[in-house]
Amino acid sequence: MSYSLNEIEALAKRAARGGGLSWGISEEAAKAVRWLTSHGLPGGEALAGLLGQNDGVASDQVAPGDLDDVWHASNGALCPLISGAALNDYAERLAAGTDITMRDVSYPLLVVPFAAWAAMHIKAQVGVSWGGMRVVTDGNGLGISDADDALLVTKTPQLSCAQVTTATGAFSQPLSRGEVSPGAWATLNDFAQRTYAPATEASRRLGAGAGVSDND
Amino acid sequence: MGAALNPASDIPQRDPATVMRLARLGSFHQSRLSFMRILTRRMKREAWTFSRPVFEIDAKGVGHAIYCTHTPDRTYSLVAFAHDLPAEKRSDRVIAEAWDSTFTMFDGVPTDADIERLRANIPLQEAGRVTESELSVSRANRSVRLWDYMVSCLADGQQPDPAEVAKVGYLMRTTAVYGSGKLGAADREVIAGRPECAAPFQIEMLSVFLTRTYVRDLMQHMANLKGGDRTATLSPETARSMGIGNSTGLGMAPFIVNHPMLFNNWIAAREEAIARVRSLATATVADTRLFTDLLARSVQSAALWRSEHPIQIEKLDELRQDLATLTAHVNSADLQSDHPWDRLYQWAAGHLGVDAQECLASLMLEPYGNIVDDLADTMAHTQTDTFRIDGTMSVGKLKTVLDDAYDWALDVDWNAKEHCARAWYVSAEKLEPRLGERFEEPIAPYEQPLAPGRDAAALRTALADWAPDDAIAGFLLACPEHRHTVRRAQIVARAPYAEIRDNTIGSDLLPIDMLRCKLSFFGAMHFDPRSDRWVRICMFGNAPYPEELQSRDADLWPYPNGAVETS
Numbered sequence: 001m002s003y004s005l006n007e008i009e010a011l012a013k014r015a016a017r018g019g020g021l022s023w024g025i026s027e028e029a030a031k032a033v034r035w036l037t038s039h040g041l042p043g044g045e046a047l048a049g050l051l052g053q054n055d056g057v058a059s060d061q062v063a064p065g066d067l068d069d070v071w072h073a074s075n076g077a078l079c080p081l082i083s084g085a086a087l088n089d090y091a092e093r094l095a096a097g098t099d100i101t102m103r104d105v106s107y108p109l110l111v112v113p114f115a116a117w118a119a120m121h122i123k124a125q126v127g128v129s130w131g132g133m134r135v136v137t138d139g140n141g142l143g144i145s146d147a148d149d150a151l152l153v154t155k156t157p158q159l160s161c162a163q164v165t166t167a168t169g170a171f172s173q174p175l176s177r178g179e180v181s182p183g184a185w186a187t188l189n190d191f192a193q194r195t196y197a198p199a200t201e202a203s204r205r206l207g208a209g210a211g212v213s214d215n216d
Numbered sequence: 217m218g219a220a221l222n223p224a225s226d227i228p229q230r231d232p233a234t235v236m237r238l239a240r241l242g243s244f245h246q247s248r249l250s251f252m253r254i255l256t257r258r259m260k261r262e263a264w265t266f267s268r269p270v271f272e273i274d275a276k277g278v279g280h281a282i283y284c285t286h287t288p289d290r291t292y293s294l295v296a297f298a299h300d301l302p303a304e305k306r307s308d309r310v311i312a313e314a315w316d317s318t319f320t321m322f323d324g325v326p327t328d329a330d331i332e333r334l335r336a337n338i339p340l341q342e343a344g345r346v347t348e349s350e351l352s353v354s355r356a357n358r359s360v361r362l363w364d365y366m367v368s369c370l371a372d373g374q375q376p377d378p379a380e381v382a383k384v385g386y387l388m389r390t391t392a393v394y395g396s397g398k399l400g401a402a403d404r405e406v407i408a409g410r411p412e413c414a415a416p417f418q419i420e421m422l423s424v425f426l427t428r429t430y431v432r433d434l435m436q437h438m439a440n441l442k443g444g445d446r447t448a449t450l451s452p453e454t455a456r457s458m459g460i461g462n463s464t465g466l467g468m469a470p471f472i473v474n475h476p477m478l479f480n481n482w483i484a485a486r487e488e489a490i491a492r493v494r495s496l497a498t499a500t501v502a503d504t505r506l507f508t509d510l511l512a513r514s515v516q517s518a519a520l521w522r523s524e525h526p527i528q529i530e531k532l533d534e535l536r537q538d539l540a541t542l543t544a545h546v547n548s549a550d551l552q553s554d555h556p557w558d559r560l561y562q563w564a565a566g567h568l569g570v571d572a573q574e575c576l577a578s579l580m581l582e583p584y585g586n587i588v589d590d591l592a593d594t595m596a597h598t599q600t601d602t603f604r605i606d607g608t609m610s611v612g613k614l615k616t617v618l619d620d621a622y623d624w625a626l627d628v629d630w631n632a633k634e635h636c637a638r639a640w641y642v643s644a645e646k647l648e649p650r651l652g653e654r655f656e657e658p659i660a661p662y663e664q665p666l667a668p669g670r671d672a673a674a675l676r677t678a679l680a681d682w683a684p685d686d687a688i689a690g691f692l693l694a695c696p697e698h699r700h701t702v703r704r705a706q707i708v709a710r711a712p713y714a715e716i717r718d719n720t721i722g723s724d725l726l727p728i729d730m731l732r733c734k735l736s737f738f739g740a741m742h743f744d745p746r747s748d749r750w751v752r753i754c755m756f757g758n759a760p761y762p763e764e765l766q767s768r769d770a771d772l773w774p775y776p777n778g779a780v781e782t783s
Contacts, residue, residue: 002347002400005403024702028699085696086689088605088607089692092608093605104725176402176403176406177348183441193644195642
C-alpha cells in the first residue's frame with residue numbers, strides 16, 4: 001500500500017520505541033525507514049523483521065562493544081540501527097580513509113541510511129558492502145550493484161563501509177511516497193501499540209481536558 | 217516608512233531565557249508574521265482569483281461544493297461535503313465520528329472520479345484514506361445557537377443583530393485541520409518548494425479561509441430554502457465580522473516540543489523583527505500614527521474578547537488595564553526620536569504585564585512591513601542537517617550548552633512530586649495525545665519524551681563522570697538512552713529559541729499556554745480556554761472574503777475598525 005513518508009516515519013518511530021529501543025535510536029530508525037522506502041526499498045519490512053527478531057533482547061547485547069577493530073556484538077548479531085547510529089556518529093573516520101567493518105549484522109539494509117547521512121556529512125560518496133553486493137550513496141541518491149540478492153538478507157556475517165574515492169554515477173533519487181506490505185505494516189502497528197496507554201474512563205474524561213458540551 | 221532603518225540591528229534579539237518561559241509564550245499575540253496574514257497579503261499582492269464551480273446542497277443541507285483558488289501558477293480546490301448531523305453526534309473531540317461538514321484541499325481541479333473517491337473517504341476523516349493529490353483533510357461543526365439564530369433571522373427577512381453575532385464570532389468551528397501527509401495526503405516536502413507554500417501552514421490557512429466562505433454561503437443557502445422570496449441577504453459587514461472558530465485540544469501542544477527547529481524559526485523570525493524595529497533611531501509621523509491607531513483598535517479588540525475561564529478572565533482584566541496604561545503613556549511620550557520603539561518597549565517591560573508587553577511587541581512591527589515581512593520566508597524548517605548528531609562534539613562543550621540553555625532545569629528536584637506530577641502519553645483510543653497524573657494513573661511506562669528540562673538535567677548528571685575532551689559519540693554508545701536529549705541540546709546550541717525553557721510536566725503546567733503560543737503564530741485571536749487544556753479561537757474574523765480581497769485591506773484586518781458593537 002502507498003503511504004506518505006510522514007506516515008511511514010511516524011509509525012516506524014512508535015514501532016521502534018515499542019520494540020524497546022531508546023527514543024533517540026527510534027527517531028533515527030524512523031528516518032532510516034523513511035529514507036529506504038523513499039528509494040523503493042523494503043525498509044518497513046526490514047524494521048518489522050528486526051523488531052520481531054530482537055523482541056525482548058536488551059539493546060546492550062546487540063550494540064557494538066568497542067569500536068577499535070571489527071565491530072561486533074557482545075552476544076549475537078549487531079543491531080543495524082544502533083550500529084548505524086554509531087557509524088554516523090563516527091563519520092569522520094570514513095572521511096579520514098578508515099574503513100569500518102562489522103561482524104554478524106542483522107538486516108544490513110538498515111545500515112544504509114546511516115551511511116547515507118555520513119556521506120552527506122563528509123560530502124563524499126560512501127559504499128556499504130555485504131554478501132557480495134555493494135550499495136553506494138552520496139546522501140540523497142543511491143546506486144545498487146547488480147548482484148542484489150543479498151539486499152534483503154536477515155543477517156550477514158560481515159559488512160564493511162568505506163568512503164568511495166572513485167565517484168560512481170547513476171544514482172536513483174528519492175520518491176515522494178513509500179510502499180510497505182500489509183504484513184509488515186501490521187507488525188509495525190503491533191509494536192507501536194505497546195507505546196499507547198490503555199484508555200480508561202478517567203483518562204477519557206480528564207486526559208484530553210474536555211467535558212463541556214459542544215452543542216452550543 | 218522605515219526611513220531611519222539601521223541595517224545592522226544594534227538592539228539584539230531578546231534573551232531566550234526571557235522569551236521561552238511558558239507564561240510569556242502563553243501571552244503571545246498575532247503579528248505581521250502570522251501565517252494567516254502572510255497568506256492574505258500574498259493573495260492580494262499576486263491578485264489570486266476564486267471561483268465556485270459546484271454548489272449542490274439539498275434542502276436537508278446535504279451535498280457538496282467546490283471552491284477553487286487560482287494563484288499565478290496553479291489552482292487549489294477546497295472540496296466541501298455538507299452533512300445532516302444529529303445533535304447527539306456533535307463533538308469537538310478527536311474521538312468524534314461525524315461532523316456537520318468535512319473538507320479536503322485538492323491540489324488542482326478535481327475530476328468527477330476524484331469527487332466520488334473523496335466522497336467515500338473525506339466524510340470519514342481519520343477512518344478514510346486520501347492520496348498525494350490531497351493536501352489537507354479537515355472538518356467543522358456548527359455553532360448551533362448562532363447558526364439557528366441567523367438562518368431564522370434571514371429567513372424572516374431580518375438582519376441578525378451584530379451584537380448577537382459577535383457573542384460567538386463564527387458559524388462553524390474546525391476541530392482538526394490535518395496536513396503534512398496525514399491519512400495519506402501529500403507530505404509537506406511535495407509542496408515546500410512552491411513560493412506560496414514557503415511560509416508554514418499556508419495550505420491549512422487557505423483551507424480555513426475558503427471554509428469561511430463556504431460556511432457563509434451554506435448558511436445563506438439554508439436561509440433561502442427556508443424563507444423563500446422574503447429571505448434577506450446577510451449584510452457584508454456582519455458576514456465579514458465572522459471568522460471560523462477552531463477548537464483545539466491537547467494534540468497541538470506536543471507539536472512545538474516535537475518540532476524544535478520549526479518552533480525556533482517561528483520565534484526567531486518574530487524576535488528578529490522586534491529587534492529590527494527596536495533598533496530604529498527614529499520614527500516618522502505616519503509610522504506613529506498607524507501605531508496609535510492600531511493600539512486603539514487593539515483596545516477595542518480586547519473589549520470584544522470573551523471568556524468564561526477564570527484564568528483567562530484574570531488575564532483579560534490585566535491586559536485591558538495595561539492597554540489603557542499603555543495608551544495613556546503613548547499619548548504623552550515622544551514616539552519619534554531617540555530609538556522610540558526601544559524606549560517604549562523598555563518602558564513596557566517595567567510597567568506592564570507580559571500579555572500587554574507581547575501585544576506591544578507585535579503592534580510595534582505594524583508600520584514596518586518593508587523591514588520585517590521578508591522574515592516570513594525564514595519561518596519554515598528547511599535546515600535538513602540539524603537532525604544529525606555531531607559525534608565529535610566534546611563532552612565539555614555539551615556541558616556548556618546544557619549549562620546555558622537548560623540552567624533553569626539543572627537545580628530543579630525532578631524527583632519532587634510537584635515537579636514531575638504530569639506525564640504526556642498517547643492513548644490507545646484514536647492515538648490521542650493526553651496529559652495524565654503520573655502518581656495517580658498507570659501511565660509512566662508510556663511517557664512521551666516531552667519533558668526536555670528533566671531529561672537535560674539527567675543528561676548533565678550522566679556526563680559528570682566523563683572527561684571534558686571525550687567525544688560525545690563514545691558517551692552515546694555507552695548511554696544510548698540520552699541520545700534524544702543530546703540531539704535536542706545540539707539543536708538548541710544553534711537555534712536558541714528551539715526549546716521551551718520551563719517545566720512541561722509540573723503540577724502547575726497550563727497546556728493552554730503551549731496552545732496559545734502555537735495558535736498566535738497562526739494569527740488566532742480571542743483565545744477562549746474551555747479548561748486548562750482545551751481552547752477555542754477565531755480565525756479570519758474581519759478578514760476580507762475572496763471577492764473583497766482587492767477592494768479592502770488584506771493585511772490589517774485583525775484589528776477591529778469601530779464597526780462592531782461591543783455590548
